[in-house]
Amino acid sequence: MTDNTRPTDSLTHQRAAAAAAALPVSCPSVDPLTSILPEEPLLMMGAGPVPIPDAVAKANSVVINHLGDTMARVIDQVKTMARYVFQTRSNWVLGVAGPGSAAMEMAVSNLAWPGTRVLSIVNGFFSARMAEMARRVGAEVATLEMADREIVSLDTLAQAIERTRPEIVTVVHGETSNTVWNRQLQDIVRVAKTVGALVVVDAVCTLSTMPLDMDAWGIDVVITGGQKGLSSIPGVSLIAFSDAAWERVRERTVPNTHWCLDAILAENFWHNAGYHYTAPVSGVLALHEALRLVCTETLEKRFARHQRCSLALQSGVMALGLELYTPEACRLNSVVGIALPASVTPRDVCNHISRQYQVEIAGSFGLPIVRIGQMGEQCREHHLFRTVHALGRTMCDLGADVDLPAGVAALEESLSAAGHR
Template sequence: MTDLSFPRPNTLSPTPIPCPTVDSLDGILPDEPLLMMGAGPVPIPAAVAHANSVVINHLGDTMARVINQVKTMARYVFQTRSNWVLGVAGPGSAAMEMAVSNLAWPGTRVLSVVNGFFSDRMAEMARRIGATVTTLDVADREIASLDTLARTIERDRPEIVTIVHGETSNTVWNRQLKDIVRIAKAAGALVVVDAVCTLSTMPLDMDAWGIDVVITGGQKGLSSIPGVSLIAFSDDAWDRVRTRTAPNTHWCLDATLAENFWHKAGYHYTAPVSGVLALHEALRLVCTETLEKRFARHQRCSLALQAGIAALGLRLYTPEDCRLNSVVGIEVPAGLTPRDVCHHISRHYQVEISGSFGLPIVRIGQMGEQCREHHLFRTVHALGRTMRDLNAKVDLPAGVAALEESLSASTRDALGASR
């Protein structure tokens, strides 16, 4: 007869773990909400926040309709007619890993253009799956030389080239991306582009530029929640994914399995339903505004912010000809650290900005909902007051005045152009 009684406790086992007493979120979060003006995540619109509170069947007809609309809107934002648009349950880095792990395997020749923290991350991902990785290392605050890139590609004959459109770590914009893609494609390579902070904030045309894979996260330019991302494959890239002979070692990130959910309304794993609904609303708001108007808003606000910072008497980190619009880097005055500045502005002025992986800078985001005039004035004022509090010499009235003048001038120009 089977003994169904519970086993006797082991007298040598430790004392049971007691039930903890913890604070509610009301006791942890600040009384006044923080204005998120760092390098991400960003403030989210009310429609996105509402969608993120809804749960539906992840395999039902309603979800299938949502997914179809997400793909349609994403094609507009990516500027691609490719069928192979997928969502990723994870941050932008998960989409990055989906791109790398599906296109490369042991022995694949990969060239990574590395000019910062995130471009180096793609190289590291490729190394971890056994690819043969070469890096084209670019000096800080510079962009890759097209001649050097061409020589490197001719020498190493990579099958895959990876590059970041906007390197958020040091706020460098790889403005020659279109030419880099042209050179790589002419040599027969597939090109993977990280557009996590630039998609919908700066022009990027996947099909016209010949890009094979574009990845983005939800929590930056799209102004959705962290944790649900997007990826688009060209037909050539998808053919490589589909015809590979060894299975992807990443089960959750296997694009051919993800296709079952994103294109066949079938099961892969339980999708982040609320996050997908939030992404739907974020994309809908982008489409309502249109890319053209959104690009103009981001440029207008970023240039105004840069003018305000310069008038404060602070130095912008990146040269103007390769300066990223969507994340602005600011050199920290001598005697201060990025942590000093970020901690003070958050604690005393309820504005969150970012440091940057060991660089002597702080970063202010200009992505999606961050690009609103009232956010700019609050941020410039808080930054100026923080610098004063920390005994750095700044001209706060001049900074606010320069911000106002830049915004007013761009409004006058827009009104004049419309007449």
């Protein structure tokens, strides 16, 4: 019998078999998302991310060139709208391909380096994160630590400012971890300016949900994420530098250790339509639409909507028979903290309300609380009624003593009273 196999065919098969045998990891078999995600979409009512409007979701499905005239026009409009939301005339508005923490790290790593004196006002998880970032770039970091659910005394701050003579002061406007609002932010900035310090403000959960006026309050850097008050997707953030802060960035002589977060390199894309790295174009388009919706609503109406809905939610929670975690004097409206009875744990509540009622709320870094967000698209009446009902039913299911009809009634009463003012 004649062997018709060509030598080249045999060699090809041998090489393919050898290559397959050489693969160190076998090809996996995984489940499609349709079998992982719940059949009914979850209502995202935690501390972020939040539900996104249809216009934002549609924009996030589009891919365009990250350079060129179309993207340059999009970026120009993003910066214009962002200046309105930040309430600044500064030219130095940049986007960040990363979460709000990446914007935070851009602020810290561009303004601080080995030997820089930094004072961090710490009253929760995220304000401590800024201090840690400053330590990692070699700054000399002093912390002014507050007891849980307390805000800094201005006299205490003034003493710390005089003692440490910081070049940079960091503070969180709304501490989402324990729902504390640093409501005297404008005064904090004023005290910091007595020694010429630049002030960096984390406004991740407060920008567009509560008043914050960058220029009028004298803030030097404001950072925010896309996934909270702006109701955009996670992973694309915004940062704004004052002229004074940008001058420090430009004049630094110590190279920035973060290449991707180097503000001078980022300027080439965000201000010169040039290349830095491949931008997350879909996320930038989503951010454009999110900002456009904020501008269409206007900040004044948006602030009023957030306050009305948050206060109504707080009324409903208290009428259920549950306690709000943070004292009213420093209570954050954007994220509402709820103290739990000893009989239930945050994990129990979060798991049950998600599985049984398709509502997502959040625990918080070891604290005996759950948190409900009131940011952007979360602040809609129908979301509030569904959330209060689901929370009340969950507490009942877990054996806690709550008054569900009273909670829903108080929510309705608060919303109706606010609507008739």
